[in-house]
Amino acid sequence: MRFFTxxxxxxxVPSLAAASSITSQQAVPADFKPxxxxxxTNLVRNTNLExxxxxxxxxxxxxxxDKSPQSDYYVPFPTDVFDxxxxxxxxxxxxxxxxxxxxxxxxxxPSNGIQYFIVHLDEPLAPKAQLTLGISYSVLASLTPRPAxxxxxxxxxxxxxxxxxxxxxxxxxxQKTKLKFPSxxxxxxxxxxxxxxGADPERKGATYTYGPYETAKVAPGTEKPITVRYQFTNPVIxxxxxxxxxxxxxxxxxxxxxxxxxxxxxxxxxxNQFSRVDWTFSSxxxxxxxxxxxxxxxxxxxxxxxxFIDDIGNVSTSRYRPGNGKTAANLELKPRYPIFGGWNYSFxxxxxxxxxxxxxxxxxxxxxxxxxxxxQGPKMNEGVQYERFVLRIVLPEGxxxxxxxxxxxxxxxxxxxxxxxxxxxxxxxxxxxxxxRTTLTLEVDSLTDEARDAxxxxxxxxxxxxxxxxxLTLFGGLISVLVAVWFVGxxxxxxxxx
Amino acid sequence: xxLNQVWExxxxxxxxPIVAKDSQFTIGFSLLVIAVITTGLFGLNRSxxxxxxxxxxxxxxxxxxxxxxxxxxxxxx
Numbered sequence: 001m002r003f004f005t006x007x008x009x010x011x012x013v014p015s016l017a018a019a020s021s022i023t024s025q026q027a028v029p030a031d032f033k034p035x036x037x038x039x040x041t042n043l044v045r046n047t048n049l050e051x052x053x054x055x056x057x058x059x060x061x062x063x064x065x066d067k068s069p070q071s072d073y074y075v076p077f078p079t080d081v082f083d084x085x086x087x088x089x090x091x092x093x094x095x096x097x098x099x100x101x102x103x104x105x106x107x108x109x110p111s112n113g114i115q116y117f118i119v120h121l122d123e124p125l126a127p128k129a130q131l132t133l134g135i136s137y138s139v140l141a142s143l144t145p146r147p148a149x150x151x152x153x154x155x156x157x158x159x160x161x162x163x164x165x166x167x168x169x170x171x172x173x174x175q176k177t178k179l180k181f182p183s184x185x186x187x188x189x190x191x192x193x194x195x196x197x198g199a200d201p202e203r204k205g206a207t208y209t210y211g212p213y214e215t216a217k218v219a220p221g222t223e224k225p226i227t228v229r230y231q232f233t234n235p236v237i238x239x240x241x242x243x244x245x246x247x248x249x250x251x252x253x254x255x256x257x258x259x260x261x262x263x264x265x266x267x268x269x270x271x272n273q274f275s276r277v278d279w280t281f282s283s284x285x286x287x288x289x290x291x292x293x294x295x296x297x298x299x300x301x302x303x304x305x306x307x308f309i310d311d312i313g314n315v316s317t318s319r320y321r322p323g324n325g326k327t328a329a330n331l332e333l334k335p336r337y338p339i340f341g342g343w344n345y346s347f348x349x350x351x352x353x354x355x356x357x358x359x360x361x362x363x364x365x366x367x368x369x370x371x372x373x374x375x376q377g378p379k380m381n382e383g384v385q386y387e388r389f390v391l392r393i394v395l396p397e398g399x400x401x402x403x404x405x406x407x408x409x410x411x412x413x414x415x416x417x418x419x420x421x422x423x424x425x426x427x428x429x430x431x432x433x434x435x436x437r438t439t440l441t442l443e444v445d446s447l448t449d450e451a452r453d454a455x456x457x458x459x460x461x462x463x464x465x466x467x468x469x470x471x472l473t474l475f476g477g478l479i480s481v482l483v484a485v486w487f488v489g490x491x492x493x494x495x496x497x498x
Numbered sequence: 499x500x501l502n503q504v505w506e507x508x509x510x511x512x513x514x515p516i517v518a519k520d521s522q523f524t525i526g527f528s529l530l531v532i533a534v535i536t537t538g539l540f541g542l543n544r545s546x547x548x549x550x551x552x553x554x555x556x557x558x559x560x561x562x563x564x565x566x567x568x569x570x571x572x573x574x575x
Contacts, residue, residue: 252569360508361512482557485541
């Protein structure tokens with residue numbers, strides 16, 4: 001289990017500033033190439049195109065071909081793609097319950113513009129020994145709508161380009177790529193010539209398989225470009241920035257959540273002007289559309305006081321189904337206008353929950369432990385990608401010794417490794433605060449809605465005196481006034497002989 | 499000990515607020531009323547003894563009353 005301390009802080013603001021953790025990229029020489037100590041005996045890449053982002057899972061049998069045990073496996077990406085890789089993780093496929101391997105990142109190699117994820121194996125792999133690695137990640141903003149402009153009721157098509165030979169830092173003996181499309185409507189795809197005998201790709205329903213290829217004599221990094229174009233008449237929902245605030249109130253017994261979205265549809269743009277009549281017709285028929293018509297937003301049971309506000313004000317075209325306290329609540333949002341390709345929409349939603357479900361008093365001392373969803377967000381069949389996600393946990397005033405951890409399971413939780421979650425502590429001053437509330441900020445670039453089930457645990461210390469700070473401040477204020485009134489009243493100001 | 503183990507170990511002690519959400523307004527507003535009345539009584543008899551008998555209770559009632567009332571209004575401090 002990954003465990004790390006975000007920081008230890010006292011009540012003093014200067015110590016907060018020093019408490020931020022900064023992630024770093026490893027410097028590499030100008031002509032860096034990973035040492036050829038591994039061989040990929042067999043590699044299978046599964047590329048899932050059912051959502052509006054690309055989800056790839058690579059299962060690879062790795063063999064140590066060096067004479068000494070090795071523990072660093074390099075996974076290359078071009079620099080422009082590297083920044084859009086989200087939720088990268090690697091596990092031992094035969095022991096997934098052991099959790100993910102530690103992953104570090106390198107700076108771009110100046111000579112070829114390649115950046116590497118370095119998977120640190122828990123135990124070095126002995127010479128000639130084999131290990132099955134399961135590597136999974138999402139690539140954001142890698143699908144291009146073609147045609148780039150369409151009529152309002154037209155089908156939308158996306159293209160995706162990749163290399164038939166999986167980019168690897170090591171020699172690969174056999175490999176294949178399985179593509180899963182959202183439907184069988186795939187009008188264009190590259191057919192390879194001479195890479196293997198027989199038809200390539202092999203098609204079976206909505207699954208296309210490129211390979212298997214015998215690539216033992218092919219140099220690592222060799223590319224064979226493939227492009228596929230497939231129907232995806234759904235919005236390509238891209239959240240440029242999501243700010244999520246969780247505010248813990250001990251006095252109120254409340255966990256307040258607010259999420260602010262800056263959203264864009266990266267699908268095909270409209271060729272002509274928007275037609276309200278056509279839109280009403282297609283909405284009535286519930287026809288598939290490339291626009292965002294409605295956003296469904298599941299909330300935890302017991303959520304209350306939901307609101308939906310955009311730049312203009314309250315948006316009345318929303319419906320909140322509170323559930324019965326045990327079943328999940330649902331927030332159904334209809335944006336002020338349908339969001340077609342290239343259109344933007346920014347809004348915020350918020351709600352309250354009882355704190356007792358999320359906060360427990362730890363068995364020792366004045367410690368509290370908070371368990372909250374890392375990210376909630378809309379649940380859409382077509383998926384949602386987040387280019388940047390900022391989570392702020394606003395703890396009660398005076399909270400200190402803050403630590404956090406993301407929960408790991410046997411499967412991917414959609415989050416990147418700890419090296420790619422930037423954390424910092426700060427102070428946030430709002431109503432009735434004197435010192436300001438301790439705020440833990442976590443920032444992640446390139447995230448997908450796959451992380452919806454991820455959980456975050458935060459522990460902090462909060463003493464009785466910290467808790468009493470607000471009422472005692474008010475107490476001090478009024479008692480000072482009353483003492484001053486008594487004192488001023490007791491001064492003898494009469495005119496008489498002394 | 500991982501933080502998840504800390505969470506599991508604390509399963510018997512869920513956080514309970516001093517005042518439940520439903521009673522925040524009643525208690526908070528009552529305390530504010532007490533604060534106003536006792537401050538008024540202090541105003542009628544401004545003596546050192548009144549600071550202890552009326553001033554301190556009034557200030558305490560204001561301190562806690564204001565915190566509960568602002569929570570009842572939806573600003574969870």
